[in-house]
Amino acid sequence: MQFRKFGNTDLLVSEIGFGAWAIGGGATIGTTSIGWGDANDVVSKEAIHAALNAGINFFDTADIYGLGHSEKILGETIGHNSNVIVATKVGNVGRNDQFTVDYSRQYILEACEQSLKRLKREIIDYYQLHTARLSQLHEGDCIEAMQRLESQGKIRYWGLSLNTFDPFPEADYLMNENLGNGFQLVLNILNQKALAILRTANEKGYGVIARMPLQFGLLTGKFNPDSKFPANDHRRNRLTAEVISKSSEALKPVWQLCDKYKITKVQLGLSYVLSYRQVSTVIPGIRTPEHVQQNTSGLVKLEFEDLKMIEQLGKTDFVPVLELIQQQG
Numbered sequence: 001m002q003f004r005k006f007g008n009t010d011l012l013v014s015e016i017g018f019g020a021w022a023i024g025g026g027a028t029i030g031t032t033s034i035g036w037g038d039a040n041d042v043v044s045k046e047a048i049h050a051a052l053n054a055g056i057n058f059f060d061t062a063d064i065y066g067l068g069h070s071e072k073i074l075g076e077t078i079g080h081n082s083n084v085i086v087a088t089k090v091g092n093v094g095r096n097d098q099f100t101v102d103y104s105r106q107y108i109l110e111a112c113e114q115s116l117k118r119l120k121r122e123i124i125d126y127y128q129l130h131t132a133r134l135s136q137l138h139e140g141d142c143i144e145a146m147q148r149l150e151s152q153g154k155i156r157y158w159g160l161s162l163n164t165f166d167p168f169p170e171a172d173y174l175m176n177e178n179l180g181n182g183f184q185l186v187l188n189i190l191n192q193k194a195l196a197i198l199r200t201a202n203e204k205g206y207g208v209i210a211r212m213p214l215q216f217g218l219l220t221g222k223f224n225p226d227s228k229f230p231a232n233d234h235r236r237n238r239l240t241a242e243v244i245s246k247s248s249e250a251l252k253p254v255w256q257l258c259d260k261y262k263i264t265k266v267q268l269g270l271s272y273v274l275s276y277r278q279v280s281t282v283i284p285g286i287r288t289p290e291h292v293q294q295n296t297s298g299l300v301k302l303e304f305e306d307l308k309m310i311e312q313l314g315k316t317d318f319v320p321v322l323e324l325i326q327q328q329g
Contacts, residue, residue, distance in 0.1 A: 001014050001015065001016065001054060001055025001056065001296065002014075002015045003015065003057075004279075004280050004281065005207075005280070006126075006157075006181075006182060006207035006280045006281070007181055007182050007201075007205050007206045007207030007208075007280065008181070008205035008206075008207075009156075009157050009181050009182075009207060011085055011125065011126070011156075011157070011207070012057075013057065013058040013085055013207075013280055013281040014055055014056045014057045014058050014281060015274055015281055015282065015299075016054075016056055016270065016281070016282060016283075016284070016295055016296050016299075017056060017058035017059065017060055017209070017281040017282065017283040018047075018048070018051045018056050018058065018059045018060065018283065018286050019060055019211065019283035019284055019285040019286060020059055020060060020061040020065060020070045020073075020074060020286075021035075021036065021061070021062070021065045021070065021285055022035070022036040022039060022285045022286070022287040023039050023041075023044035023047070023048075023065075023066070023069075023070050023073050023074075023286075023287050024036075024039065024061075024065035024066020024067075024069045024070035024073075025037075025038060025039040025066045025069055026038045026039070026230070026232030026233065027065075027066045027067045027069065027232075028232060029067075029094035029097060029098065029099045030097035030098060030099075032099055033231065033232045033233060033234045033236065034064065034065075034067075034094075034099070034234060035065070035066060035232060035233065035234065036233055036234065036235070036285065036287070037229070037230045037232055037233040038230075038232065039066075039287055041073060043287065043288055043289075044073050044287060045073065045076070045077045046288070046289050047286055047287055047288050047289050047291060047292055048073070048074065048077045048078060049077070049289075050289035050292040050293070051286060051292050052078070052081075052084070054292050054293075054296045055296070056292070056296070057083065057084050057085055058084075058085045058087070058281050058283070059074055059078065059084060059085070059086050059087070060087045060088075060184070060209060060211075060283045061074055061086070061087070061088045061089075062088055062089035062090075062092070062128075062130055062161075063088060063089065063090055063092075063111055063114065063115050063118075064089070064092040064093070064094070064130065067094060068114070068118055071088060071115055071118035071119050072118045074086065074119055075117075075118050075119040075120035075121070076120070079119055079120025079121055080120065085125045085126065086119060086121060086124060086125050086126075087124070087125060087126035087127070087128060087209070088115050088119065088124055088127060088128070089127075089128040089129070089130035089161055090107075090108050090111045090112065090115070090127065090128070090129065090130055091103050091108070091129050091130040091131065091132055091142070092130045092131070093107075101130075101131075101132075101136075103129065103132050103136045103139075103141060103142040104141050104142075104145075105141040105142070105144055105145045105148075108141075108142060108145035108146070108149075109145055109148065109149065112124070112127065112149055112154055112155065113154075116154065123153060123154060123155065123156060124154065124155045124156070125155075125156050125157065126155075126156065126157050126158065126159065126181070126182065126207075127146065127149065127155040127157070127158045127159075128158065128159050128160060128161045128184060129142055129146070129158075129159075129160045129161065130161050131160075131161055131162065131163050132160060132170065133163075133170065134169045134170050134173060137160075137170055137173055137174070138173075143179060146158040146180070157180075157181040157182065158180050158181060159174075159180040159181050159182035159183055159184070159206070159207070160174060160180060160182075160183055160184070161183075161184040161185075161209075161211075162183055162184065162185045162186075162194070164186045164191070164212075164326075165191075165193060165322075165326050167193075167196070168185075168193075168194070168196070168197050171183055171185075171197050171201065172197075175200065175201065175204050175206065178204075180206070181206065181207060182201075182206050182207035182208065182209065182280070183197070183201055183206055183207075183208055183209070184208075184209040184210075184211055185197070185208065185209070185210060185211065186210075186211055186212045187210040187211075187212075187213065187273050187276075187279070187282075188210075188212055188213050188214065188215050188219060188269060188272070188273065189215075189219055189251070189254055189268075189269055189272050189310055189314075189318075190215050190218065190219065190247065190250075190251075190314075190318050190321060190322055190325070191212070191215065191322055191325075192310075192311060192314035192318075193322075194210075195276075195311070195314075198276055198278040198279070199278060201278065202277075202278035207280040208278055208279050208280050209280060209281055209282075209283060210273045210279045210281070210282040210283070211282075211283050213269055213270055213272075213273045213282045213283075213284050214266065214269050214270075214284055214285075215247075215325070216235050216238060216239060217235070217239070218239065218243070218244065218247050219251075219265060219266070219269040220265055220266050220269075221255070221265040223239060223244050224244060224248075225241035225242075225244050225245045226241070227239070227244060237328060238325070238328045239328075240328060242324065243321075243324055243325055243328060246320070246321050246324060247321050247325075250313070250317045250318055250320075250321045253309070253313060253317075254268070254310060254313065255268075257302070257306055260306075261300050261302075263298045263299075263300060264294070264298065266284075266294050266295065267294075267297070267298040267299060267300070270282060270284060270295060270299055271299050271300045271301070271302055272302060272307070272310060274299060274301075275301055275302045275307055
């Protein structure tokens with residue numbers, strides 16, 4: 001396992017991190033699924049131990065994942081381990097069977113205490129506002145709360161998990177005001193929108209967590225238009241037959257690189273993201289020991305010409321596919 005520095009902090013994070021959304025299980029808010037289907041807690045814990053054995057030291061979760069269950073599983077497995085770096089998020093809330101957000105000062109302070117208890121830790125290494133919008137940052141309550149938690153020694157560093165498709169004015173605001181320490185953003189072969197802020201974030205000393213490197217599994221090659229997802233899997237409404245079919249067609253030129261580098265589609269997807277030195281860590285979703293093995297082996301540095309070919313497709317062939325994905329939510 002290789003490691004990279006997280007911005008200007010003293011955190012040294014594994015290039016491959018552990019995305020812990022899926023181990024939260026098939027939670028729902030009202031009738032809306034917010035998970036990835038059922039999860040087996042025993043297998044989830046085996047996956048966490050396999051990740052540690054593979055050299056992964058960065059674990060990313062959120063209090064909304066499994067409505068706290070993801071944090072609980074991590075706490076029961078690695079809460080005592082001071083050698084691992086744990087990041088979690090705050091702001092997305094389920095109330096009265098409705099999904100909503102709360103970035104008030106009081107809620108963030110209280111939610112942090114609950115996360116610490118579930119994680120069985122005295123301090124959160126990296127605390128993130130979970131897709132807060134520019135208006136909420138301008139109001140200042142959430143920023144004041146993060147700064148207070150930092151001064152109280154409840155969190156080491158803080159940052160913002162950015163929205164999926166926006167032009168990222170929130171990132172510009174934090175960087176212009178010199179606030180926070182990092183960003184979590186979506187970056188993968190299909191969705192390259194975040195490339196626009198990578199260099200600036202790096203120059204200003206912000207760490208970068210790349211999420212959704214496999215676009216909910218679209219970039220693994222394991223789905224076809226007939227693939228079905230259970231009712232408690234959020235992909236049921238996102239990975240439609242049309243999305244799968246059109247993305248598969250658009251990605252054909254990219255998959256030729258698998259033969260060139262003698263790697264799988266998963267390895268190509270992760271290698272693409274890590275080919276950008278500005279990325280501190282990439283966090284594929286992991287729920288089994290097999291996922292750990294698949295996500296930590298066979299990684300390569302793509303040649304410049306191949307990276308540019310993928311970027312060019314991102315400006316042309318991938319645009320209608322990404323628009324279709326965005327329509328699905």
